[in-house]
Amino acid sequence: MTDTSNLPGFDAMPERIRLHARLAPERTALVVAGCRLNYAQLDALMDRIAAALQRDGIRPGDAVAVCAATSVEYAALFLGALRAGAVVAPLAPGATPESLQRMLADADAKLLFLDASVQPGEGGPPRIALDGSAAGRALSEWLEGAGQPAAVEIQPEWPFNIIYSSGTTGEPKGIVQPHSMRWAYALRAARYGYAGDTVTLLSTPLYSNTTLVVFFPTLAFGGCVVLMPRFDARGTLELAQKHRMTHTMLVPVQYQRLMALPEFDTFDLSSTRYKFCTSAPFGAELKAEVLRRWPGGLVEFYGMTEGGGSCVLEAHLHPDKLHTVGRPAPGHELRLVDAEGRELPAGDPAAVGEVVGHSAGMMRGYHKRPDATREAEWFDATGKRFIRTGDIGRFDADGFLTLLDRRKDLIISGGxxxxxxxxxxxxxxxxxxxxxxxxxxxxxxxxxxxxxFVVRREGHAMDEDELLQWTNARLGRMQRLQSLHFINELPRSAIGKVLKRELRERHQAA
Structure with missing residues (x-):
């Protein structure tokens, strides 16, 4: 376990990079598609970016947006903007031009950093192309003449980033996370062997909080982050073996695809210390298979981008609890409330309700959305603030949380x-x-x-009616499926969440 006695009560991420650049300048910090930066190079590039932002009038608290594929330039831009005291709004490149324009306006972004893959629409802030394309002013040109930035003393309560939870359809909702919240994630990571020799492999995008909860802690401890621009099962294993990966964060559908790879067991993954998972339901059978076939610990994090309470399941220590998402993390408090917001009795295994959570790591609120912020909050009798998760669950007698479903996905049929x-x-x-x-x-x-909606396993010819009858024979009378449809693939977000809204729309259209 990593010694955390030398970690301060709060330290800003840019200062952690500066520290490692001074103590271990030649140590590799970032690797993306063959491009590599050591800590000295990353620190120097962050200085140039911060200085260029200050030259362009960016002040602490101002927002800059970045919408691009994963690259060294993207990572350095994020960190350099933080050094200038700016708040970063990472946006999904797959968002529609209309949605991007709404998010840029909502964030009050003063600059947009992008690449040729993005269709940003008309108007908006000045654009800088991270890839040197015609999408905007070339990054190299924008950086010309930028020297040392003016020092900025970052405060814990300052906004770190704005993560948009609905960037492809619907009204985008910005989640403002402060520096203190990111530092809390780094302190949590100390429990899992992060150190200067850490090599973290990540294949989820940098605009996703799933990626950032591991990306920043790795750099906070002076480790190396190997970033993949896009996930590929065999490519992931090749990089893990080549770089002697110690840590990774994967979403359940990625674990599923890795386990299904015929040659999985031929790769040397013995350097793995911990594998993490979050963002979507992680089936007990899949957890068991990962534990059986992949060395190192397996840890599932349950929580929200908005923060609040989180649960941790150290699956390698609790193989009898794989159907749960674990127990509340240290310093985190979770409770259950009913549909009217009344707290349910603690310790009652029969109690089923919405999960609400409190911790040191909570969003400040939804950006410019006080109404949505109020809807997301729950206060106990003493006035303590909790964040609603929207998940329905129950605690067992040992304090482990079992999730039943999303509140919005709950089906109420005949009462x-x-x-x-x-x-x-x-x-x-x-x-x-x-x-x-x-x-x-x-x-x-x-x-x-x-x-x-079902994806049929290759080589099986069962028809829809036959599977419907088989399933309904095993369900309670009020649970039975009305109909069943075979599809080639379930629609998923970039981090593997099933987009049930699209399935509902597909059914209604049919």
Whole structure:
């Protein structure tokens, strides 16, 4: 376990980079697609970026946006902007031009850093092209003449970044995370062997909080981050073996694809200390397979980009609790509330309600959305602030949390609560099913009724009616699927979350 006695109560991320540049200047900090920066080079580039931002009038608290594929330039830009005291708004390159324009306006972004893959639409702030393309002014030209920046003393409560939770469709909602929250993540990481010899491999995008909760702690401890511009199962294993990877963060669908690779067991992954997972439901059977076939610890984090309470499941220590997301992390408090916001009795295994959480790592609020912020908050009788997760769950007698479903995905049929996760688990028991999702469809008789979408396993010829009958025979009377549809692939976000909204729309259109 890493010694944390030398870690201060708070330290800003740019200062951690400066520290490592002084103590170990030649140590590799970043590797992306063959491009490599050591800590001295990264620190110097951050200075030039911060100085150029200050030259352009960017002051502490001003926002700059970055919308591009993963690159060394992207990572350095993020860190350099922090050194100038700016707040960074990382945006999804796949967002529509209209959505990007809304997010840029919402963030009050003074500059947009992008690459040729982005379609930003008309108007907006001045553009700088990270890849030197015609998407904007070339980064190298923008940096010309930038020297040493004026020193900025970053405060814990200052905004670190604005993460947008709905960047492809719908009204974007910016989650403002302070520097103190990012530092809390770094302190948490100290429990899992992060040090100067850490090599973290990441294949999720830099605009995702899933990536950032491991990216920044690795650099805070002076380790090396190997970034993949896009996930590829075999490529991930090749890089893990080549760089002697010690840590990684993967989402469940990536673990699934890695485990399905025929040659998985031929790769040397013995350097792995810890593998992490978050962002989407992680099936117990898949956890068990990862534990059996991949060396090192397996840790699942349950929480929200908004912060609040988190749970941690150290799966290698609790193989009998793989169906849960673990217990509250140290210093984190989780409770259950009913539909009216009344707190449910603590320690009652029969209590089922929405999970709310409190910790030192919580968002300041949704950017310019006090109404949405209020909806996300719950206060106990003493006035303590909690963040609503939107997840329905229960605690067992040992304090481990089992998630039943998302509150918004809960199907209420004839007055009965139906949890889609239960139906999905039943579908996945059939050998012909590779993946499954269940959504609620409007019903004149019942209000809502469950509908299934299934990805058929290769080599199986079962038809929809046969699978529907097989599944319904194993479900309770009020749980039974109205219909079932085979599709080639479940729609997922960049971090592997099933986009159930798209499935509902597909069913309604059909």
């Amino acid at each position: 009965f609560n139906i949890y889609p996760s239960d139906l999905e688990a039943t579908l996945r028991e059939h050998p012909a099913v590779a993946d499954a999702a269940v959504v609620g469809a409007p019903s004149a008789r019942w209000g809502e009724t469950p509908v299934g």
